[in-house]
Amino acid sequence: MNWLTEYVRPKIRTLFTRSSVPDNLWHQCPACQQMIFHRDLAANLKVCPHCGHHLRASSTERLNWTFDENAYTSIELPKPLADPLRFRDTKRYPDRLKEAREKSHTDDAITVAHGMIEGRKAVVAVMDFDFIGGSMGAAVGDAIVAAARLAVLQQSPLIVFTASGGARMQEGAISLMQMPRTVIATRLVKDAGLPFIVVLTDPTTGGVTASFAMLGDIQIAEPGALIGFAGARVIEQTVREKLPDGFQRAEYLVEHGIIDMVVKRTDMRTTLGRIIGLLIQREELVAA
Structure with missing residues (x-):
């Protein structure tokens, strides 16, 4: 050797x-x-x-952070037409959907699950910006409606984490129709006497802001989140004035009464549990 x-x-x-x-x-x-x-x-x-x-975080990460001990059950959502307008820009719409699904590992820009938050039942819908910019198409509208109906069925609060660039242009007017649909869905929850809580994350803009995202009983935002309808540059060009520093950021909005609170991500689960407890207890007292 x-x-x-x-x-x-x-x-x-x-x-x-x-x-x-x-x-x-x-x-x-x-x-x-x-x-x-x-x-x-x-x-x-x-x-x-x-x-x-x-x-920015994925929908799976947010669900794991929000529910107790990562224990939750995702629900199967309705599947709308894959390409209702046969839309094509530089790519076919079905090809864009396929790429987005491979990138985000989700079927569309939103995931809905139910479980326990600080020992209390809750239905949670989470938008994922990695899926075509979290754009709102028919699938997102269907998911919000399904989440609202599940919340009413389970007599649970509905919590929505928003992250979106607005409407999905590949679905044209069908995408715009999701604005009134989602507003009606939030009304179902409120008419049932259940809390509707919105957590605005970076970014939340366009048609999502103009519909269900600003209708929560409690409006929470993560620090530094961009929240608005049109972009700051478009607004400056329209009003022909220089916008203040931090305009459309979460801290600016809470100072001007647009949202209720800014909560750090590490405190979000505890805060949501406390709010759910307060709102559910209030409804029980009113019912009594």
């Missing part, structure tokens, strides 16, 4: 061979540009430990 070739040489190769390192071990904060180790970021619910910036 040649100990140089059988033992020494493999040891030297192991010592000097560069090991492959995964590309996703570190993430850069878009606000402060600091690098964050992926485990630290996940442990802090995708909130930058350096500056407190709230990074």
Whole structure:
């Protein structure tokens, strides 16, 4: 046995061979540009430990953070026509849907689930900005209606996490029709005497803001979330005035009474549980 070739040489190769390192071990904060180790970021619910910036999250992540011990049941949602207008821009609409599903691992821009939050029943709908910018098409309208009906059936509050760029142009007027549909869905919950709570995340704009997103009994926002209808540049060009600093951000809106509170992501579950308890207790007292 040649100990140089059988033992020494493999040891030297192991010592000097560069090991492959995964590309996703570190993430850069878009606000402060600091690098964050992926485990630290996940442990802090995708909130930058350096500056407190709230990074965007997937619908699955939000459901895991919101429900007790990650225990929840997702519901199967209605499946609308895949391409009602046979729309095509640089790509066919079905091709865009396929790409979005592979990227986000969801069927559309919203997921609905039910479970327990701080020991209380709740139905939660979460929008995912990774799915064609969280745009609202027929599938989103169907999901909000289904979530509202489930909340009424279970006598549970309905909580919606919004994240959207607005209507989905590939569905044209069908997308715009979801605005009144979702408003009616929120009315079903309120007529049943159940709480409707909206959590506005970055960004919430366009037709979603102009419909169900601003109709909650309680309006909560994550820190720094962009919330509005039209973009700031469009508004400046229309009114021909310079907008104030922080315009359309969560902190500006709470100062001007548009929303009720700004809540850190790490405190969101506790806050939602407390609000549900207060609102449910109030309804029980009124009923008595």
